Amino acid sequence: MSQALLTTHVSSALKTLDIEIGGLKDLKKALSDSGLGSSFERAVDAFNTTKGRIIVTGIGKSGYVARKIAATFVSTGTSALYLHPGEASHGDLGIISSEDVVFAITWSGTTQELSDIVNFCAVNRYQLVVATAHPKSWIGKAADICLTLPMVREACPNELAPTSSTTMQMVLGDSLAVALIEARGFSPQSFGVLHPGGLLGARLTTLDKVMGTGEALPMVPLDATLRSATIEMSRKRYGCTAVVDQNDRLVGAFTDGDLRRSIAVNDLDDRIQSHMSPNPVTASPKMMAVHALSLMNDNAVSVLFVTEQDDRLIGIVHMHDLVRLGIG
Numbered sequence: 001m002s003q004a005l006l007t008t009h010v011s012s013a014l015k016t017l018d019i020e021i022g023g024l025k026d027l028k029k030a031l032s033d034s035g036l037g038s039s040f041e042r043a044v045d046a047f048n049t050t051k052g053r054i055i056v057t058g059i060g061k062s063g064y065v066a067r068k069i070a071a072t073f074v075s076t077g078t079s080a081l082y083l084h085p086g087e088a089s090h091g092d093l094g095i096i097s098s099e100d101v102v103f104a105i106t107w108s109g110t111t112q113e114l115s116d117i118v119n120f121c122a123v124n125r126y127q128l129v130v131a132t133a134h135p136k137s138w139i140g141k142a143a144d145i146c147l148t149l150p151m152v153r154e155a156c157p158n159e160l161a162p163t164s165s166t167t168m169q170m171v172l173g174d175s176l177a178v179a180l181i182e183a184r185g186f187s188p189q190s191f192g193v194l195h196p197g198g199l200l201g202a203r204l205t206t207l208d209k210v211m212g213t214g215e216a217l218p219m220v221p222l223d224a225t226l227r228s229a230t231i232e233m234s235r236k237r238y239g240c241t242a243v244v245d246q247n248d249r250l251v252g253a254f255t256d257g258d259l260r261r262s263i264a265v266n267d268l269d270d271r272i273q274s275h276m277s278p279n280p281v282t283a284s285p286k287m288m289a290v291h292a293l294s295l296m297n298d299n300a301v302s303v304l305f306v307t308e309q310d311d312r313l314i315g316i317v318h319m320h321d322l323v324r325l326g327i328g
Contacts, residue, residue: 016155023152023164030150042145044179052099054080059113061162062105069173085113093120103129107165109137208285211306211315227268229254243276249311252276282307293322
């Protein structure tokens with residue numbers, strides 16, 4: 001490919017980015033300087049307080065945006081679903097209940113395919129939120145809350161294909177979802193519950209899901225000998241053993257390194273207390289796996305002992321356990 005042709009294509013891409021970024025700047029200004037901010041607050045309150053779901057709808061490119069927004073709501077703890085206007089007109093209007101809020105997305109405001117859903121909301125007095133660039137359109141006037149988007153130039157050279165407009169719709173949806181996350185105090189742990197699979201689920205897994213417990217947990221009492229601690233460490237796979245007091249509180253750790261330093265110069269019947277490493281690195285059972293891996297790296301250790309608030313030992317995690325999750 002010639003440099004001239006490459007330059008032409010890159011130039012086109014940069015122009016597209018400039019136009020779409022300009023649209024997002026207009027959206028930001030509208031949220032802060034005009035009535036959109038007030039409508040946005042009302043929409044978030046409506047979505048946050050509904051006892052039902054958010055029924056997101058739209059058709060064409062706006063329909064694809066609506067699907068994505070509904071999926072983002074669901075994945076962040078807000079009950080939602082996408083309703084196709086065509087299917088709604090052929091029996092699926094029954095999906096909408098009195099406790100739901102309908103969120104319709106249409107750039108032009110003239111989308112006739114949405115008329116059955118809008119009329120259904122009007123007849124049943126169901127709450128309707130609309131996002132459109134034309135608030136004086138029939139659907140804008142029918143809305144209980146109208147999110148008026150600023151007019152934007154499409155990046156398409158013919159100014160026909162939805163480009164900048166769908167970017168603006170998508171970002172509006174993300175903004176609504178994030179506002180709901182903050183309004184509901186949706187935590188990383190809550191996110192992990194809804195994303196158990198894949199890398200995201202792995203990163204949000206907590207240590208209590210992966211730690212070794214019971215017979216798998218290497219542990220000796222404070223009065224154990226160097227010999228018995230070495231045997232316990234060799235029996236288990238972690239390359240160390242915890243040292244605990246009579247109440248199972250963690251007081252130290254005996255590692256391979258401690259063994260190498262001790263075995264050449266000490267009696268194997270010495271008490272482990274003289275050879276253990278005090279104050280081993282610990283973590284709580286609800287620490288996320290990704291944070292645990294950072295803690296290991298920061299402290300140059302390959303093992304974390306998991307303790308409760310009273311320092312009672314309840315588990316152990318090796319770096320390999322976390323790497324196997326796919327977060328290493």
